[in-house]
Amino acid sequence: xxxxxxxxxxxxxxxxxxxxxxxxxxxxVAPGDPARKIAGGTASPERLAAVTESLGLDKSVPEQxxxxxxxxxxxxxxxxxxxxxxxVTGLVRTSLWNSTKLVxxxxxxxxxxxxxxxxxxxxxxxTWIDRLIVNVGVALSSLxxxxxxxxxxxxLAVPIGFFKVVANPPEGANIFTQLQFLLLPALTVxxxxxxxxxxxxxxxxxxxxDSDYTRTAFxxxxxxxxxxxxxxxxxxLLPTVxxxxxxxxxxxxxxxxxxxxxxxxxxxxxxxxxxxxxxxxLLRGGVLTVAVIYMIATLSADLLIAWMNPRARLNLGEG
Amino acid sequence: xxxxxxSTGQDASELSLTGEDESTPSTTLxxxxxxxxxxxxxxxxxxxxxxxxxxxxxxxILPDLLTSWDPKExxxxxxxxxxxRTPPDGTAWFGTDRLGRDVxxxxxxxxxxxLIAAPVATAIAVVLGTLIGMVxxxxxxxxxxxxxxxxxxxxxxxxxxxxxxxxxxxxxxxxVVIGAISFLFIPPVARTVRAxxxxxxxxxxxxxxxxxxxxxxxxxxREIFPNLTPVVTVEFTVRLGYAVFTLATLAFLxxxxxxxxxxxxxxxxxxxxxxxxxxxxxxxIFPALAIASLVIAVNLVADSIDRATSS
Numbered sequence: 001x002x003x004x005x006x007x008x009x010x011x012x013x014x015x016x017x018x019x020x021x022x023x024x025x026x027x028x029v030a031p032g033d034p035a036r037k038i039a040g041g042t043a044s045p046e047r048l049a050a051v052t053e054s055l056g057l058d059k060s061v062p063e064q065x066x067x068x069x070x071x072x073x074x075x076x077x078x079x080x081x082x083x084x085x086x087x088v089t090g091l092v093r094t095s096l097w098n099s100t101k102l103v104x105x106x107x108x109x110x111x112x113x114x115x116x117x118x119x120x121x122x123x124x125x126x127t128w129i130d131r132l133i134v135n136v137g138v139a140l141s142s143l144x145x146x147x148x149x150x151x152x153x154x155x156l157a158v159p160i161g162f163f164k165v166v167a168n169p170p171e172g173a174n175i176f177t178q179l180q181f182l183l184l185p186a187l188t189v190x191x192x193x194x195x196x197x198x199x200x201x202x203x204x205x206x207x208x209x210d211s212d213y214t215r216t217a218f219x220x221x222x223x224x225x226x227x228x229x230x231x232x233x234x235x236x237l238l239p240t241v242x243x244x245x246x247x248x249x250x251x252x253x254x255x256x257x258x259x260x261x262x263x264x265x266x267x268x269x270x271x272x273x274x275x276x277x278x279x280x281x282l283l284r285g286g287v288l289t290v291a292v293i294y295m296i297a298t299l300s301a302d303l304l305i306a307w308m309n310p311r312a313r314l315n316l317g318e319g
Numbered sequence: 320x321x322x323x324x325x326s327t328g329q330d331a332s333e334l335s336l337t338g339e340d341e342s343t344p345s346t347t348l349x350x351x352x353x354x355x356x357x358x359x360x361x362x363x364x365x366x367x368x369x370x371x372x373x374x375x376x377x378x379x380i381l382p383d384l385l386t387s388w389d390p391k392e393x394x395x396x397x398x399x400x401x402x403x404r405t406p407p408d409g410t411a412w413f414g415t416d417r418l419g420r421d422v423x424x425x426x427x428x429x430x431x432x433x434l435i436a437a438p439v440a441t442a443i444a445v446v447l448g449t450l451i452g453m454v455x456x457x458x459x460x461x462x463x464x465x466x467x468x469x470x471x472x473x474x475x476x477x478x479x480x481x482x483x484x485x486x487x488x489x490x491x492x493x494x495v496v497i498g499a500i501s502f503l504f505i506p507p508v509a510r511t512v513r514a515x516x517x518x519x520x521x522x523x524x525x526x527x528x529x530x531x532x533x534x535x536x537x538x539x540x541r542e543i544f545p546n547l548t549p550v551v552t553v554e555f556t557v558r559l560g561y562a563v564f565t566l567a568t569l570a571f572l573x574x575x576x577x578x579x580x581x582x583x584x585x586x587x588x589x590x591x592x593x594x595x596x597x598x599x600x601x602x603x604i605f606p607a608l609a610i611a612s613l614v615i616a617v618n619l620v621a622d623s624i625d626r627a628t629s630s
Contacts, residue, residue: 018472023484030488037490055488135364142560142618144568147607150592154600165596254477257568261592271480272572275487283487287480294475 001306008302012295016072019291023284024068027055038278054081054280068284072292077285082277088285091270096252096289099266102167102259103251105182106189107244114194115240118201119228122236125206134202137195146257148188153261157184167264185262189251200243205236238305245301249294253286359627368619371612378430386421390428390582393419404599414601416591422602426609428582433570433613436497437562443501444562445555448508453539453547455509456516467513470506478503478561479568486574493576500565504558515550519543549628556621560614567610584610 027034035052036043043051049058056064071077077088121133140148157163162180169181208214209232217227256268263269267286274282359365378385388394393401394415401419405411413422451470455463473481478500485499519525520543528538569575570585577583579590584606591602 014468015472015475018469019476022473022481026484027488030490032490034488034490038487138618138622139615142564142614143611144564144571144614146568146571146588147610150588150595150603150607151611153592153595154604158595158598158600249475250477254479256479256483257571260572271483275483275572275574278487280488283484287476287484290480291476298475 004306005303008299012299016291016295017069020068020072020288021065023287024056024064025061027057027280028061028064038280050081051278051280056280068288071285072288077288078281080282081279082282083279088282091282092267092285092289095265095267095270095286098168098264099252099268101178102182102185102189102264102266103248105179106186106193106251109186109190110193110197111244113190114197115201115237117194118198118240119205119233119236121198121202122205122209123224130202133198134195137198139195140191141193141195141199143192144257145188145192145255146261148191149185149258149261152184152188156187165262167259167262185258185264188258189255193247196247197240197243201236201240204239205232208232208236234308238309241301241304241308245298245304246294248297249290252293253290355627359623362623362627364619365623365627368616368623371616372620375430375434375609375613375616378427379434380431382424382428382431386424386427388421388424390420390424391580394421395419404594404602407601413605416587416602417594417599422605425582425587426584426605429584429587429606429609430613432575432577432581432583433563433566433585436493436500436566437559440497440500440566441504441555441559441562443497444504444558445508445551447501448505448554449512449547449551451505452509452512452514453516453543456513457520457535457539457543459517463513466509470509473503473506474510479565482565482569483572483574486569491574491576496566496569496574496576500562503565504562508554508558511550511554512547515547516543519546553621553625553628556617556624560617560621563610563614563617567614 035048035055035057038055039048039051052058056067059067075089077092080086080088080091083091117133117137121130124130152163153165157165163184164181165184167181167185169178173181214227214231217231218224222230253267253271255266256272258264259266259268260272267290271283271286271290274280274286388411393403394405394411395401402411402415403419404417405415407414407422411421411423413426416422416425451466455466481503482496482499485502486495489495489499525538525542528542533542566575567585570577570583571589573586573589575583575586577586579586587606588603588610591599594600595603
């Protein structure tokens with residue numbers, strides 16, 4: 001197990017290093033002068049020089065790489081370009097905390113409901129229930145979050161006062177008020193992820209239900225609930241854990257549209273604002289943070305899988 | 320020298336192919352494909368998806384067939400005053416927006432930009448991704464190891480974020496948006512194709528081709544690739560759905576090559592959603608539903624093809 005953890009950790013670091021290189025290289029490979037495009041055609045020479053510096057383009061590529069790598073290791077991305085005096089790390093930390101609240105609340109809704117939906121669909125395979133869950137799920141899970149968001153705004157937030165049009169609660173609100181404000185964005189995440197996770201759970205549950213050991217469990221007279229608890233779920237949830245791990249990065253930083261619609265100051269909104277105000281250090285800090293979160297999430301998912309299923313330790317350890 | 324080798328190689332394979340034709344496998348493969356198509360054309364999801372796609376194709380190619388209004392001009396009443404924010408009614412089916420433009424006309428005309436950009440970006444990604452996937456899956460070795468790590472790293476950041484970074488630094492123009500999406504969709508395609516190539520590469524027919532002394536190029540393009548077409552087809556349709564998704568999101572975020580006055584679903588949602596709280600929902604909801612219907616249609620088709628080819 002120790003060997004597996006070390007291997008897996010090294011792999012994550014390699015991945016992170018590659019992302020770092022890609023993010024650093026993008027402004028360098030951009031054709032023409034990216035600083036001029038970002039600053040605008042009429043920018044003063046001083047402004048142009050400042051934008052060039054914010055992109056890191058005043059230095060050579062190896063120097064840029066070294067700087068960004070150092071920033072990432074110290075988790076200090078310097079000062080935000082458009083907000084003098086404010087550190088990128090501080091801004092990122094606030095947004096990260098907001099995103100965490102939203103993601104946790106969303107997961108509390110998404111996980112039980114979609115796993116239950118998937119297991120139910122598998123149990124009632126090829127009935128109308130199964131088809132309903134799978135087809136509605138496929139349809140909904142393909143929608144961009146901002147589309148679902150505006151639909152919820154129009155259908156729920158405007159006619160029903162309980163649902164709030166903005167997700168950010170007033171200062172000093174208690175936890176229930178905070179959850180009330182977060183409900184619509186969390187419901188949007190539920191809508192988008194339900195079908196995806198339910199479908200993965202359904203597929204793996206069906207393959208487990210078809211296996212010999214499940215048949216044996218049924219044949220030795222165990223009740224259905226007992227079979228699911230003791231034999232089926234432990235194995236059928238492995239792919240679900242893996243998928244949730246890979247999707248966490250997206251939930252944290254990818255839902256830019258959703259956070260924009262509900263004006264929620266999470267990581268996605270931070271990244272959008274960075275683009276909007278042409279703040280490359282902030283943008284890079286946000287993107288690299290999402291990459292780190294993804295790394296931690298997939299790592300945790302793999303460790304969880306290895307713990308749930310000893311066989312996975314072998315497979316992953318070899319890879 | 321290499322040319323003659325190539326040609327003799329082809330001759331040999333044609334011989335062996337005709338040899339196979341007389342036995343059962345080849346005919347059953349054709350039958351299987353025909354059967355799959357028959358199943359596909361009867362799947363309700365496929366029919367519904369194609370119908371929606373057909374509607375948007377007509378809207379993209381001949382928008383004037385579906386609406387006579389100009390998407391950029393305000394609708395005016397008898398006195399020449401423009402009708403702003405009027406709810407849907409008999410004349411303006413989807414109402415008018417804050418500048419008095421007909422929302423239905425904007426939705427119909429908004430189909431073109433996304434229906435050009437999404438397939439083009441997807442096609443580029445699928446072609447390059449398939450090439451990379453086949454080469455890495457067939458040769459393996461250290462190039463495969465390095466490329467796979469890089470592809471995996473790109474996959475580990477939400478595509479929309481890297482797209483934002485690329486479009487931001489390269490400047491928001493149509494070629495950049497399309498290029499960014501193709502670049503970001505290469506890794507998932509390559510990964511799928513690589514996995515399929517690995518499985519195919521272990522089958523007897525590939526070993527047989529190698530024994531015949533065929534070149535690697537020949538084996539990859541003529542022996543393995545034809546067996547990957549179902550995988551590649553499914554991958555294309557799935558990625559097309561994601562391309563629509565990503566393009567719409569980029570447009571919503573204002574990262575698009577088009578002008579703000581040009582009809583575009585994502586841009587229209589972005590410009591109007593704040594009025595929903597004032598109960599002016601129609602300029603937002605109709606373009607949003609247009610995005611939803613297109614994504615769902617593509618996914619229904621993708622899903623049906625996936626099920627038909629894997630059955």
